[in-house]
Amino acid sequence: MAVLETVPVLFPVHESSSSFLNTSTIIALTVFFALLCACIVIGHLLEENRWANESITALLLGLCAGVVVLLVSKFQSSRILVFSEDLFFLYLLPPIIFNAGFQVKKKQFFKNITTILLFGVFGTVISFCIISLGAYLLFKKIGITNLDIQDYLAVGAILSATDSVCTLQVLSQDETPLLYSIVFGEGVVNDATSIVLFNAVQSLDINNIDTLTALKLLGTFLYLFFTSTALGIAVGLISAYIIKTLYFGRHSTDREVALMMLMAYLSYMLAELLDLSGILTIFFCGIVMSHYTWHNVTESSRITTKHAFATISFIAETFIFLYVGMDALDIDKWKSSNASPATSVAVSSTLFAMVLVGRAAFVFPIANIANCMKKRENTKIQFRQQFIIWWAGLMRGAVTIALSYNEFSNSDTTSTEDSALMITSTIIVVLFSTVVFGSITKPMIEAMLLRNAKPMVSDATDIPSLEDLNISFLENGDPSEQGQQANNPPRRKNSLQLLISNPTSTIHYWWRKFDDKFMRPVFGGRGFVPFVPSSPTGARDETS
C-alpha cells in the first residue's frame, strides 16, 4: 500500500506472515490508528482546558511518536509513513472542506462575501509579493545563495497558503460568527488563489514577464474561481434533484447517505480532473447540499449525514496534524540540509517574520476599505477584530507542507542542501505557528472580545440590523395576502432604494424570492418537503 508510502527499512517484512499484507503497512496503520484513538481520548480530557485543542494534541503526540520511532530506529528514521501529497489531497482534505461547506452558516458567509473575496484574492496576492520580496532581500544576508527567482516566488506562494483546518478548531462559529466566516471563508478562497499562484510560478518563464502575463494570471484565476464554483453548485443541485425525484428514502436511508457522500467526493474529483480548484468546488457542493439535498432525505439520514460528515472531517483533521507532527522529525531532510542550527533558526524566523508582515500588510488596509463600503457602524470590522483576523490567519498547515515538498523535494535546479533547508524551515514555521498561535488564539479571543467588550456580547452582527428587520418584514408580510395594498408601492420603492444603499441585503432578498419560486420547487429544500425543525447548522441559518 503505497498511499502511505511506508519505510520498509524500519520494519522488515516477515516472510512467514499468515496475512497477505505488507507487515510494515500494517504496523504503520496500527500505530496511526492507536495514536488517533489516543488523540481523541486526550482531546476529550483536555476539553475544559482552553489552551489545548485536538490539533495541538495531535501535533505534539505525533512529535512524541516521531521521537520514539527515531530512538527505536537508532536515528535512522523518524517516520513510519512518508508524507504523501496524494493521501493528503485525495483523501484527507476533501472531507474537511466539504464538511466546512456543509456546516457553514450560509447567511453569515454570504453577507460577508465581498470582504471574504477581498481578503482571499488581493490579500493572498499581497502576502505572496511581500514574502517573496522579503525572502529575496533577506536570504542573501543569511548566506543562502543557491536559490533562483523561481524558488523565491515559490516560497511566497507556499507560505501564503493559510491553514483553514486549524482555524476551524480555534474559532467558534457560534461565539464569533463574523470572524469565523471571514477567516474561514478567506481560507477557502485563499486556497484557490495560492494554488493558482503556485502553478503559475512553476510554469513561469522568468525571462518573459510582462503585463500580459499578469493579465493572463488574473484571467486564469477568474476562470478557475467561477468554473469551480459552478461545478460545485451543479453537482449539489443534481444530487438534490436525484434524491428528490427518485424519493430514495422510500427504500433505504443508507443509499441516500451513500449517494450524498459519493456525489460530494465526485465533485472534488471532477474538479481535479478538469484542472479546477477541487476545494472551492467541494465547498460550494457542501453549501448547496445542506441547502437543498439535506432537506430531501429522511430524518435519520439528516442526523446521520450531519454527524457522519463532521466525524469524518474530524478524523481527517486529527490525522493531518498527527502526520505533520510525525513528519517534522524527518531525519533525512535534517541531515541533507546540512545547515547549522543558527542558519535554520535564522531562515525560519525570517520566513515567519515575512508571514507576519505579509498578513498585516493586507488585513488592516483591506479591512478599512471594507469598512468604508459599509454604512452602518455595527457591521464594520473594529480594530480588535482586525487584529484577530490577522492573528488567526497566521497559522500555516498541511497545505504549506505539501506544496513545499512538491517544490523542493525533487527540484532539479536548486541545490539539495538549500532545498532541504527550505523544507525543514517550512516545517518549523508550520509547527511553531500551529502550536503557539493555535494555543494562544482561543484565550486571546475570549480576553479581547468576549470579556473586555461586554456590551458586544459576542459579535456585532448578531444584533439584528435595521436592514435585516426590513427584509424580514418584506419577506413575511406578503401584501396581497394581507390585503394591505396601500402599503405596497412605498415598500417596493424601499427595496429598490435598498439595492443601491445596501446591495448585499437586497441581493439576499431577491435570492430568497428566486429560491422560493424556482429553485425549491425543483430541487427541494425546507418548506418543499415535510418540515423538520432541526438543521445541520442549527435552525436559524437555513433561510440564507
Add this chain to the structure above:
Amino acid sequence: MAVLETVPVLFPVHESSSSFLNTSTIIALTVFFALLCACIVIGHLLEENRWANESITALLLGLCAGVVVLLVSKFQSSRILVFSEDLFFLYLLPPIIFNAGFQVKKKQFFKNITTILLFGVFGTVISFCIISLGAYLLFKKIGITNLDIQDYLAVGAILSATDSVCTLQVLSQDETPLLYSIVFGEGVVNDATSIVLFNAVQSLDINNIDTLTALKLLGTFLYLFFTSTALGIAVGLISAYIIKTLYFGRHSTDREVALMMLMAYLSYMLAELLDLSGILTIFFCGIVMSHYTWHNVTESSRITTKHAFATISFIAETFIFLYVGMDALDIDKWKSSNASPATSVAVSSTLFAMVLVGRAAFVFPIANIANCMKKRENTKIQFRQQFIIWWAGLMRGAVTIALSYNEFSNSDTTSTEDSALMITSTIIVVLFSTVVFGSITKPMIEAMLLRNAKPMVSDATDIPSLEDLNISFLENGDPSEQGQQANNPPRRKNSLQLLISNPTSTIHYWWRKFDDKFMRPVFGGRGFVPFVPSSPTGARDETS
C-alpha cells in the same frame, strides 16, 4: 497513489496539470465514483425487481465499463485499476464484516453457534479436500499438466472461500433469520478456516506430510479462532469502558462516533499485526460494540453509527463488485493464458462442478448431524432449508479472486500459461456464481419457503419454543420480588434439567445472569444507561 495501482499506459500524465495529483489516478477515481453513483441509482430503480440486486448491478456495470475501456484503449487494457489485495483486505473488507457483526441478530447467531461452527470448520475442510482431489483427477484429462500438488491444494483452498458479502444481500435477516445466521455465520468462520488452509498450503513441505502436520494445522486453527475472537471482544469491551467512564457524549457526538470507528478498525489492524484472522476479530468487535458500546453513546450517535456503518459497508460492497466486474476483462491474463475457449470453459465448469459437489458433500450430512443433536422438531433444519443453505453458499467472491491472484500471479514454480488459466477460470467461476446464483436465490427462497410452506410463515425458529418461554419466565419472574417462594425450588431444578436437555438455551440463560450482574455494570449496555427503545438490529434482539 498506488493503493489503486493505476495503469498509466492508458492515461498519460499531463505535464501542465494545475493539480499536484497524478492524472491517471484522478481519472480512475472519477470513473469509479461515477460508476458507484450510477450503481446506487440503478439499484434503487431496480429495488422492486426481485431478480436484481446491487451486487449484480455493480458486477454488470463493471463489466460494461471494462468493455468500454477495452474499446477506448484499442484492446490494450480493460482496467483502470489493477486489482490490489491491499485495497481489498485493508479498506474494503473490514467495514463490511464489522457492520455485519454490528447489525447481526445476536440471539439467533448464538443459538445456532454449534451448527455454524460445524459448517464453517468441517464443511470448509471437506469442501477443500473434494475440490483439490477433483481438480487433481480431472484437470489431467483436460490437458493441464503443469500444476503440482501444491497448486491443486491451493485451488481447493481458494474455491472453498465462500462469499459472505453477496450472501448478505441475497438472504434477508428479517424473513429468514435461521438461514441468514447459518449461511452468514458459516461465511465468517469459513473465512478464518480457508485462510488457515491457504497459508498452510503455501508453507507446506509436500515431502513431509504426516499426522503431526494435520494436528499442527488443527492447533493453528484453534489458536487462530480463539485468540482472534478474544481480541475482538477485548477491543470492543475497552471501547465500551472508555466511552462509559469518560462520558464522551458530554462534549461531542462526533468524538464518540470517531472513537467507535477507529477502535473497530484498530481491532482489525491489531489482528493482522498479530497474524490472526482480522475478519473474525472485527466481527466479534462489532458484536460486542452493538451490545455494550452502542448503548453508552448519545441518541444521535446511535442513529449515526447505525446508518453510517451500514452506509460505509454498502459502499464497500458495491465497490468490490464493480471492481471484480471491471477486473474480469483482464486482457493480459486472457492473452497469457493462451488457452482455447474450450479449455477455459472445461476448466471453469470442472471447478464449478467441484464447488457444487464439495458443498453438497458437507451441507446435507452436517445438517442431518445437527438435526440429530436437536430434540425439538421445529428447530431442525428441513430438507428445503438444507437445499437453500447449499445453494446460497455457492457464490464465490472477491476473497476468492484475491487469493487466486496471490497464489498464481507471481508463482515461480507453475508455468505462466497455466497460472493465467487458473486466474481466468477463477474469475469465470466468480462471475457465473454471483450473477446466476445471486439472481436466482432470492426468488427461489420466496418460492420454496415463503409461498409453498404457508404455515411456516417465515422460519421455524420464529415461533417461540417451550424452552424460550421457560427462559423468559425464569428471567422475568424473579421469585424473591414477587413473593412466590413456593414455585422457586422446582424452577431451579428445571433450569438444571434444561442445561442437560438443551445446553444452548441454558447457557444463554446463565449468560444473561452473568451479563446483568458483572458485565453491564462495568461496560454499560441496555438498562445501565438511560433507556432508549430502538437498537441497531431492531428492538427485540438486544437481550442476547
